[in-house]
Amino acid sequence: MQIDTLSEFLTQAGTEFRLYDLGRRLQPLPRADFATIEAGQRPYPWPLQRHAWLAVSYWQQGAGAQRYVWFLKIPLDERGLLNQAAIKHFLSALVEQLGQDPGAPLSDEQQQRLAQTPFTFQPAQDKLAAFHARLSQDLGLPPSAYYRPVLEYLQAPERRDWQQLGLQGLADLAARLATEPALAQQLGQRLFRLPPPVQQALLSQCEQQPLPPALATVLLAQISIEQERQTPDEERISLLLRATAGCAPFPARSRKIASLLTLAPGRPLMLALAARLWQELTDESLLLQYLAQLAEHHPTLFNGLFAELVATPALRPLILANLHNPALPAPLRDAIGQLFATARG
Incomplete structure (x- = not known):
């Protein structure tokens, strides 16, 4: 056969x-x-x-x-x-x-x-949990036995030890946010009062699932709050932004990314945009802004991330069309030139 x-x-x-x-x-x-x-x-x-x-x-x-x-x-x-x-x-x-x-x-x-x-x-275990949660949701199957304790914890955190929560239960919750508005609203109201490890685990699961627009807006607002601190936590900003990755591009996030890219963005944000939010870079202005910052401030990352982005079908035509753009800033032109010189040997 x-x-x-x-x-x-x-x-x-x-x-x-x-x-x-x-x-x-x-x-x-x-x-x-x-x-x-x-x-x-x-x-x-x-x-x-x-x-x-x-x-x-x-x-x-x-x-x-x-x-x-x-x-x-x-x-x-x-x-x-x-x-x-x-x-x-x-x-x-x-x-x-x-x-x-x-x-x-x-x-x-x-x-x-x-x-x-x-x-x-x-x-990885977190992605495996997200997959099983999404598959069960898509097939109309009940969530795992770990889901109920997570719901009960979210409703009354003071009554349960968060360390007893199962990763699969957190994944089950994230997989249901797009289809259960009340659950998404509850999470948006209580997420940032939970212990940091629980916040981090839930945000990591959210990035694997679609989110309702209202919850994505809450996460973007939390980025603004973090930016107002005397020493903003770049890892936390990256985590919050990544948590919205399952949403289709929307204006508020595009504006937030453009704003973050004007502030000499750190390594966590540059990695997050390439790995999780590449769909935002289909906006040509954001793409060129990103590449310019990458070349100027993160030259050691440039070759690897450029290779990943140019291999992405949604981005490849945009990148190739701008390789010889005379308006590119000098650091970006130089980085591209060095990349091709290295490839030629």
């Missing part, structure tokens, strides 16, 4: 499946979009370190079927397309484990063998 794509394998196996990107942050990947990516008709939209980082959840049709998950790290070619040889290698490993029956269930031992291929990876 000739099977050339992952989607074809899963479909012929009679499974239902969902796909998510786990690279820069958790994002659902529609099956129709993935089919065009597999066919080589478009580059992978969210590359990280020249790879696609995929979570594939699949299950046999029917109530009560066991769900399996693969975490796949698939290399991309110089055009940003999926490396077809890597896909075929993984598929051949699947067929080897399953024989000629793609619908056969995988045993735990077979799962372990597949995990030893060079195309699998193990996500």
Whole structure:
């Protein structure tokens, strides 16, 4: 049996499946979009370190079927397309484990063998928790047993020890903020009265999920409060901004980023914008402002972050169109020149 794509394998196996990107942050990947990516008709939209980082959840049709998950790290070619040889290698490993029956269930031992291929990876615990929370939410399944204690803690923090809260429960809460307005409002009212470790964990989970606009506005306001301190905490500003990453670009955030970029931004903010908020950089003025600050104040980061941004399909045309822009500031022109001189050897 000739099977050339992952989607074809899963479909012929009679499974239902969902796909998510786990690279820069958790994002659902529609099956129709993935089919065009597999066919080589478009580059992978969210590359990280020249790879696609995929979570594939699949299950046999029917109530009560066991769900399996693969975490796949698939290399991309110089055009940003999926490396077809890597896909075929993984598929051949699947067929080897399953024989000629793609619908056969995988045993735990077979799962372990597949995990030893060079195309699998193990996500960090916080991203793994976010993935399971989002998958359960998308499939209409109940949250984990850790969710109820988190809700009870949010309602009355003084009655519970925050150190007993489970990470999965925090992730379950973040995954429900976009669809439960009352919960989002409650979090916005109480988040910044919670102990710093709880704030940090919740903000880290928020960056993996879509948020309602009202809560995103609360987070931006907290950035302004932090900026008014005598010595603003750059890590905290970055964390607050990253927490809004699941929101589509909106004017208030764009203005806040532009303002932050005028203040000799530190390393945490520059990394956060490239890793989590690249969609804001599709605004050409913000992109050029970002690159100029990166070249002038963070030259050691320039080559690596420039390479990641130019590999992002949404940003690549904008960057290439400005490589020879005479209006670029001198530090940025010099950094680009040095980058290409190094690449030429």
